[in-house]
Amino acid sequence: MNNKTKATWMLAAALSLMLAACGNERAAEPPAPTESPKPAETPKPTESPKQTDSKKPVESKKPTESSGDSSVVPAPPVTSANSESAKDAKTEKEKEAKAKETKETKETKTTKDKPNMSEPADKQSQPSVATGAVSGNGKAGASGPKNPAAAVTDGKTKEPPATGTGDRKALSWYYMKKPKGQVPNFPAETKSFTKDMKALWVGTGKKVYLTIDTGGPLGDIDTLVKSLKDNKVKANFFIAGYNVKKNPDFIRTLVADGHLIANHTMTHTDMNTQTDEQVRKEIEDYAKLYKDVTGKDIQPYFRFPYGRYNTHLLKMVSDMGYTSVFWSTAMRDWEPRKNGAEDPYNDIMNNLHDGNIILMHQGSPENIQALDKIIKAVKKAGYEFALLSDIEPPK
Numbered sequence: 150m151n152n153k154t155k156a157t158w159m160l161a162a163a164l165s166l167m168l169a170a171c172g173n174e175r176a177a178e179p180p181a182p183t184e185s186p187k188p189a190e191t192p193k194p195t196e197s198p199k200q201t202d203s204k205k206p207v208e209s210k211k212p213t214e215s216s217g218d219s220s221v222v223p224a225p226p227v228t229s230a231n232s233e234s235a236k237d238a239k240t241e242k243e244k245e246a247k248a249k250e251t252k253e254t255k256e257t258k259t260t261k262d263k264p265n266m267s268e269p270a271d272k273q274s275q276p277s278v279a280t281g282a283v284s285g286n287g288k289a290g291a292s293g294p295k296n297p298a299a300a301v302t303d304g305k306t307k308e309p310p311a312t313g314t315g316d317r318k319a320l321s322w323y324y325m326k327k328p329k330g331q332v333p334n335f336p337a338e339t340k341s342f343t344k345d346m347k348a349l350w351v352g353t354g355k356k357v358y359l360t361i362d363t364g365g366p367l368g369d370i371d372t373l374v375k376s377l378k379d380n381k382v383k384a385n386f387f388i389a390g391y392n393v394k395k396n397p398d399f400i401r402t403l404v405a406d407g408h409l410i411a412n413h414t415m416t417h418t419d420m421n422t423q424t425d426e427q428v429r430k431e432i433e434d435y436a437k438l439y440k441d442v443t444g445k446d447i448q449p450y451f452r453f454p455y456g457r458y459n460t461h462l463l464k465m466v467s468d469m470g471y472t473s474v475f476w477s478t479a480m481r482d483w484e485p486r487k488n489g490a491e492d493p494y495n496d497i498m499n500n501l502h503d504g505n506i507i508l509m510h511q512g513s514p515e516n517i518q519a520l521d522k523i524i525k526a527v528k529k530a531g532y533e534f535a536l537l538s539d540i541e542p543p544k
């Protein structure tokens with residue numbers, strides 16, 4: 150299993166590089182979340198999420214508990230189809246690396262929003278320990294993220310932690326779609342989630358949580374903002390930091406319109422490939438950037454890029470004060486949709502259920518084209534759009 154995972158990971162990495170290098174017209178986010186590998190509607194009960202298309206989700210999970218479930222909807226492939234965002238993220242990374250050398254000086258200058266920087270990795274020599282002292286379980290507080298510095302120590306040095314073992318086993322979010330109106334089944338690993346790994350993937354009641362992921366291109370912002378406004382709908386945005394920098398006015402507009410904007414890292418990288426120090430920095434830098442741009446504290450919600458995570462990181466992010474948000478509906482929206490705007494509409498309406506957390510990529514033109522129609526239909530079906538801050542995390 151480990152070897153297999155590692156092999157898959159390496160394959161994925163190689164693939165990512167190739168794709169990033171050759172580029173791809175379509176800019177939907179290097180997929181993050183996703184739709185089932187194949188038409189989810191007509192899945193075989195035994196269908197394995199294993200990908201056959203090399204461009205698709207590189208590492209999928211086994212539907213370990215999908216007895217009789219209709220379909221498995223794995224997370225999207227990392228850095229596939231999107232040259233633009235991959236490039237942006239890469240540039241961002243490079244900048245970060247450069248900036249690192251002058252980090253000390255810079256940070257001293259930054260007076261606002263004191264960063265809770267963790268110690269340089271080379272100073273960390275303790276074994277990897279996630280302390281049990283987790284603050285803030287239960288409902289996510291309205292206050293900003295807490296100081297993560299003391300909570301978790303990363304034993305490793307610069308090397309990305311070896312994935313595939315223990316609580317660092319690389320996981321990829323997925324769910325198993327059920328017939329219309331029914332809440333999907335979720336991965337077996339969710340049963341091992343503890344209170345100190347605050348995580349959400351579905352709510353309850355006649356509510357729908359629209360989460361818009363902008364790890365890739367920004368797309369048609371005007372239509373997006375207008376569709377939400379015209380319908381008086383509030384959405385939840387996970388916008389990568391490099392996009393916030395690219396268009397800070399967009400973020401200010403969203404805040405002014407009452408939408409919730411949460412932490413989606415600066416560079417939109419698979420966090421499984423990062424050291425704890427890097428992960429913390431991605432998250433802390435985002436919080437600082439958000440504060441700089443909006444003057445407000447960020448909402449304590451986090452989404453792992455591509456839905457790639459491990460339970461160690463879940464705990465760490467939780468210790469930083471965040472609730473990790475996954476999803477119960479996603480679409481294969483990082484690539485062109487065969488039937489245009491009909492596809493996102495059908496994907497969402499055919500999986501609509503109580504507490505539905507919908508993941509939609511902003512970079513998909515079809516999503517934005519369909520948004521107004523989707524919102525109206527969801528409302529007509531008796532659901533209300535809500536903010537993540539309304540959800541009580543699962544116990």
Ligand SMILES: [Zn+2]
Nearest residue numbers: 181362364454
């Ligand atoms: Zn994303």
